[in-house]
Amino acid sequence: MDESGRRRSGYVALAATVLLWASFALSSxxxxxxxLTEQDAALVRFAVPLLVLAPLLPRTxxxxxxxxxxxxxxLLAGGLPHYLLFALGAQLTSAGLTGLLVPGTVPLFVTLLLLGQRRVSPRAWASLGxxxxxxxxxxxxxxxGAGPSGITVLLVAGAVWAVYTLGLQRTSLRPLEIVVAVCAGSTLAALALVGSGLAPSHLLAGSVRPTDLLSFVVLQGIGTGLLSTLCxxxxxxxxxxxxxxxxxxxxxxxxxxxxxxxxGEAIGTGLAVALVLVVAGVIGFNAAPRPAPVRPAVLREQPADLLGVVQLRPVAAAVDA
Structure with missing residues (x-):
């Protein structure tokens, strides 16, 4: 494939990725x-990719x-703990705010966690502001529709994803091995929760509507768990x-x-202002000059690259997650 064809395919993949990330927030x-209960959705989200990638389990x-x-x-913090926080925050707020706050605040939390290890440029600080x-x-x-409790939960979810991001930077695992490890740990933890009776499960009780199950298998299990990472x-x-x-x-x-x-949600003035500020901050943060590390041996990536690392495995990301 020539250069122009490669770039066209890249833009197609990026467009698909954005749609898949949005579908994750909307379905959550x-x-x-x-x-489905939140634990059922978590089981689907992590068990489906694990089944597809099962041949990689021994190597992982x-x-x-x-x-x-x-x-x-x-790494495991980016699995079930983050997912349940993300899903709870989504229930307490709106889809627009859910899709905004978690990925939008991760660069801020990562920068705070790395203070003293990386120099942050004035432009990056302005973007974080x-x-x-x-x-x-x-x-x-x-x-x-988006009370302080929901916003607080989403901010905690963003902080947990920042912790996961640091794990991504420190691990020697390959990308698909990370996916398998996180999905395996999260699937076992979710099964333990519902199997012990600590969390309700309509899925194990057999009372889930087939259309709901199919939707979450496609959107979260396959879409978020596999396709968004590859795209x-x-x-x-x-x-x-x-x-x-x-x-x-x-x-x-x-x-x-x-x-x-x-x-049926509305984009009011508050959400519009928040969207403009956070998206502008994220774009500015990624466009900021890359500073030299204070301790180069600590990390292999620089903070200006962190959104890409975060979204690679969304939540969700996240990937993302």
Missing amino acids: RAIGGSS VRALARERCATVAL AIVAGVVASATMIGD YTHAVRALGGGVAAVGGALSPVVTAVAAVPLL
């Missing part, structure tokens, strides 16, 4: 109106045996990390716009 918001187990326990713990202003706007200008990886390779990360910042906008017809 829709859990409350489905016949061997790789995990060589990995540091602290790094494994950081815009993100903070967007969070403040969301907390003060958005009505009862974003190709976009980064074809377009470069900077273009892919900035393009990924459109995901909150797509989520907010799509939530209007799909979920």
Whole structure:
């Protein structure tokens, strides 16, 4: 494939990635109106990719045996703990705010976690200030549909994803091995929760509507768990990390716009202001000059690249996640 064809395929992959990230936020918001519990949705989200990638399980187990326990713990934080926080925040707020706050605040939390290890340029600090202003706007200008409790939960989810991001930077596992490890740990934990009776499960009780189950298998199990990772990886390779990360910042906008017809949500003044501030901050942060590290041996990536790393495995990301 020539250069122009490679770039075209990269833009197609990036567009697909943005849509898949938006579908994750929208479907997480829709859990409350489905016949699945949050734990059921988590089982689908993590068990489906694990089944598809099951042939990689022995190799992943061997790789995990060589990995540091602290790094494994950081990676597992991006699995079930982050998912349940994300889903709870989605129920307490709106899809637009859910798609905005978690990926939007991750650069802020990562920068705070790495203070003293990386120099941050003035432009990057200004961009982080815009993100903070967007969070403040969301907390003060958005009505009862997005109360402070939901915003707080989403901010905690963003912080947990930042912890996961640090695990990504420290691990020696390959990308698909990370997916298998996180999905395996999260599936076992979710099964333990519902099997012990600590969390309800309509799925294990056999009372889930087949259409709901199929929707979540497609959107979250296959879409988020597999396709978004593959599409974003190709976009980064074809377009470069900077273009892919900035393009990924459109995901909150797509989520907010799509939530209007799909979920009956409105884009009010508060959400519009928060969208502009946070998206502008994320774009500015990724466009900021890359500073030299204070301790080069600590990390292999620089903070200016972190949105791309975060969204590679969304939540969700996240990937993202």
